[in-house]
Amino acid sequence: MPSEKAGEGYRQAKDDRKGGRMREVLSWLLFWPTFWVGVVALGAICVLCLTFEQRAARWVRGAPEFSQTLVHSANFWVGLGALGTIFTLFFIYQQIAGARNVSAYQFLRELDDRFRSPEMRRRRSGLAKVLLTNPENYELVGQHGEEICGYFEDLGLLLRKGIAPKYLIWSMFDYRILRYWQLLSPYIRNYRVQKQDRTYYNDFEYLWKRIARFEKNILRRNNVDADRSDLDQFLHNELRVDLRRFRLSDLGRVMEIERSSFDVDAYSEDQFQELYNKDPGGFRVAEIANFVVGYIAATVLGEVGEIDSMAVHPDYRRLRIGRRLMEFALSYLGVQYPGLKLYRLQVRTNNLGAIRLYEQLGFRTTDTLKGYYRDHADAFEMEMLAGRPASAEPERQAPKGDLLPLPEQPKSTPPL
Numbered sequence: 306m307p308s309e310k311a312g313e314g315y316r317q318a319k320d321d322r323k324g325g326r327m328r329e330v331l332s333w334l335l336f337w338p339t340f341w342v343g344v345v346a347l348g349a350i351c352v353l354c355l356t357f358e359q360r361a362a363r364w365v366r367g368a369p370e371f372s373q374t375l376v377h378s379a380n381f382w383v384g385l386g387a388l389g390t391i392f393t394l395f396f397i398y399q400q401i402a403g404a405r406n407v408s409a410y411q412f413l414r415e416l417d418d419r420f421r422s423p424e425m426r427r428r429r430s431g432l433a434k435v436l437l438t439n440p441e442n443y444e445l446v447g448q449h450g451e452e453i454c455g456y457f458e459d460l461g462l463l464l465r466k467g468i469a470p471k472y473l474i475w476s477m478f479d480y481r482i483l484r485y486w487q488l489l490s491p492y493i494r495n496y497r498v499q500k501q502d503r504t505y506y507n508d509f510e511y512l513w514k515r516i517a518r519f520e521k522n523i524l525r526r527n528n529v530d531a532d533r534s535d536l537d538q539f540l541h542n543e544l545r546v547d548l549r550r551f552r553l554s555d556l557g558r559v560m561e562i563e564r565s566s567f568d569v570d571a572y573s574e575d576q577f578q579e580l581y582n583k584d585p586g587g588f589r590v591a592e593i594a595n596f597v598v599g600y601i602a603a604t605v606l607g608e609v610g611e612i613d614s615m616a617v618h619p620d621y622r623r624l625r626i627g628r629r630l631m632e633f634a635l636s637y638l639g640v641q642y643p644g645l646k647l648y649r650l651q652v653r654t655n656n657l658g659a660i661r662l663y664e665q666l667g668f669r670t671t672d673t674l675k676g677y678y679r680d681h682a683d684a685f686e687m688e689m690l691a692g693r694p695a696s697a698e699p700e701r702q703a704p705k706g707d708l709l710p711l712p713e714q715p716k717s718t719p720p721l
């Protein structure tokens with residue numbers, strides 16, 4: 306059942322749509338001057354034709370008989386008038402079409418900017434996360450997806466009212482329209498059934514139908530739906546996880562993630578500061594729409610690259626964030642310290658998810674460390690030979706002047 310909040314979102318989307326209608330009316334008013342100029346020009350041509358008939362008759366008095374007949378023939382003047390009308394109408398059409406295309410392009414650019422705005426990016430990330438983890442929880446999909454549906458409603462309205470031509474919409478938005486309809490149509494169908502109203506998101510559906518048909522014709526395909534792996538890739542792109550250097554201001558959030566991920570072995574703030582001071586470049590956070598959701602800290606001990614700690618907030622797990630953090634850390638260590646022989650980490654023997662991730666990346670268990678953790682639980686030591694990764698992911702720099710003070714004392718065993 307869509308929540309009250311979802312209902313509010315839809316009302317908001319409808320209000321936005323009213324704004325769209327106002328602009329639609331304004332744009333039509335702009336076309337009318339062109340139209341009236343055309344009508345006046347037409348009238349002028351007719352008047353000119355009529356008066357010109359008399360004068361021309363005088364001018365061609367001395368001309369050959371054929372010309373004189375032509376000048377006195379009503380059909381000739383009617384034909385000339387018709388030709389003039391056709392040219393004028395064509396001219397008006399060209400002017401209006403040109404003006405409308407420019408105006409449509411401006412509308413669409415605005416809609417594109419709206420799609421890329423930080424606010425929308427946050428919503429897209431939230432929706433992508435829900436669609437990746439809970440696609441059948443329509444209440445959640447509604448909470449995160451109402452704004453996106455409203456967005457495509459606006460686009461559909463521009464198409465339905467003929468304000469933006471199909472080819473322009475197709476060339477700018479085809480991919481996102483097709484993918485989002487494919488992802489959101491089950492929710493929309495469910496919403497219509499719940500509300501017992503088939504008109505909800507009609508413009509979005511209309512938009513999808515027209516663009517899908519256009520795409521099918523252009524690509525000569527029967528089906529424009531993406532397969533599951535393409536959809537997953539699309540959602541991961543929408544999720545937009547950025548990795549960047551840890552900053553002092555992230556410490557509070559990193560501690561939150563730490564406490565929600567580890568029990569007795571959670572690192573203290575001082576331990577994180579120590580890790581950071583050892584190698585600031587090896588301490589990264591993963592963020593979605595400027596919200597930190599995970600971190601990794603890697604340092605070097607002699608010829609060994611150590612993965613000291615890594616965690617992803619429980620709400621953001623199984624979204625490939627842990628894998629990206631690990632890949633980044635290995636890549637970073639490989640590029641930064643070419644002389645490394647090994648990568649090493651320790652993991653609780655019952656932490657099957659993490660062990661699986663490490664094995665997928667190439668780590669192998671080399672030892673079991675009895676009573677390694679504070680609660681005397683055992684750890685596997687896992688290692689991987691250091692090969693130099695092809696390239697490190699480009700890094701986003703932390704602002705200057707954000708360095709942490711050096712710790713006073715060496716700290717205890719890391720929790721990994």
Ligand SMILES: CC(C)(COP(=O)(O)OP(=O)(O)OC[C@H]1O[C@@H](n2cnc3c(N)ncnc32)[C@H](O)[C@@H]1OP(=O)(O)O)[C@@H](O)C(=O)NCCC(=O)NCCS
Nearest residue numbers: 566615616617622623624625626627628652658659661662
């Ligand atoms: C371990 C951890 C960092 C993984 O992060 P994540 O973002 O959830 O992991 P990913 O989505 O990148 O998973 C990559 C692969 O690892 C494996 N994996 C990760 N978590 C898993 C789990 N709970 N169960 C089974 N497999 C798991 C899967 O094969 C997964 O690939 P798939 O989702 O395509 O099947 C996260 O679970 C975590 O923070 N755990 C608590 C803290 C912790 O244990 N840190 C590591 C200490 S050594």
